[in-house]
Amino acid sequence: MEEVEAVSAVIRSGMLAQGPQVENFEQAFSRYCNTMHGVAVNSGTAALHATLFALGIGPGDEVILPSFTFFATASSVCMSGATPVFTDVNADTFNISIDSLKQHLTEKTRAVIGVHLFGQPFAVQPVTKICEDQGIPLIEDAAQAHGALYHGKKVGSLGAAGCFSFYPTKNMTAGEGGMVTTNDPALSERMRRFINHGQAEKYLHTCIGYNFRMTDLGAAIGVAQLNKLEAFNARRKENAAYYDEHIQCPGIIIPKVAPGVEHVYHQYVIRVRSECQLTRDQLAIALREKGIGTAVHYPVPLNGQPVFREYAKECRCPVSDMLAGEVLSLPVHPLLTDEERLYITECINAVV
Ligand SMILES: Cc1ncc(COP(=O)(O)O)c(C=O)c1O
Secondary structure (H helix, E strand, O other): OHHHHHHHHHHHHOOOOOOHHHHHHHHHHHHHHOOOEEEEEOOHHHHHHHHHHHOOOOOOOEEEEEOOOOOHHHHHHHHOOOEEEEEOEOOOOOOEOHHHHHHOOOOOEEEEEEEOHHHOOOOHHHHHHHHHHHOOOEEEEOOOOOOOEEOOEEOOOOOOEEEEEOOOOOOOOOOOOEEEEEOOHHHHHHHHHHOEOOEEEOOEEOOOOOEOOOOHHHHHHHHHHHOOHHHHHHHHHHHHHHHHHHOOOOOEEOOOOOOOEEOOOOOEEEEEOOOOOOOHHHHHHHHHHOOOOOEOOOOOOHHHOHHHHHHHOOOOOHHHHHHHHHEEEEOOOOOOOHHHHHHHHHHHHHHO
């Protein structure tokens, strides 16, 4: 296995912290995304946090983001001292609603974080137009969408910065880790300082920064995984196409793909509607009894999270609230065999 070889080579080199592998990974990943710079960090959350810092976002600023996403999209905003503002999403793509976004703009809005949720690019063109009109940056949260395309362009290259995660369940991994892609050299320099104790040079600190550095061990895994990403994504798409074709149950809605985008199916998320004879939770239990693991992404939208209660007072996100009760993620990972996906499909069609 290439990853084992790559990690062994790093251990043998004695250079375990940041070294040449991190630089290799940054170059290879930014080249893959068609951006000039890649800044490797130790998580997707750190990627978002560093981006917000480098864009100068802090206390008193509002950052708009969808309510239906993973916690870190918003917690990173809080870490920067700014205020997250939650917008609703579209029921068919699970991605940010343009109408809701417009309704949440204020004179304090300083950035928008769009999330390519479950591997499907959000509507980048209309969001970019809004950001341009407001004179504010668009940050892509691409943690779930390595390799996805929007009108032929790689996610991560479409806004001021793209933030990726390499957590092990993602479309590719580095053990843990993250990366920011950008075409802005000044932004990339500010991030580099922030993720390395605020050092402009060794032992000269010009801002309060963190230790968000990726290790060479992680980067070596990342380089090996990047070489396999297209094959991983191709298999995810094949599995998704199989489900699209074969799941036939009244009341179950299969994922819809927006025109002009290439979805990379970090998750394959069905909606279990009230017309279905089982509830979402009953279906999950029935599948578990047949040995099939599913998951709910996400059972509580951000506007309903206890820690965000203060920020969510003014937010109305009825679609996110509805989706939280309907969504069920089926296994779609690249190691799923033909037999397994046939079995999963047969079980769903039989129990519903
Ligand atoms: C949409 C989204 N944003 C941000 C993150 C944060 O990434 P990490 O877990 O690497 O910090 C994740 C990871 O789960 C995610 O799914």
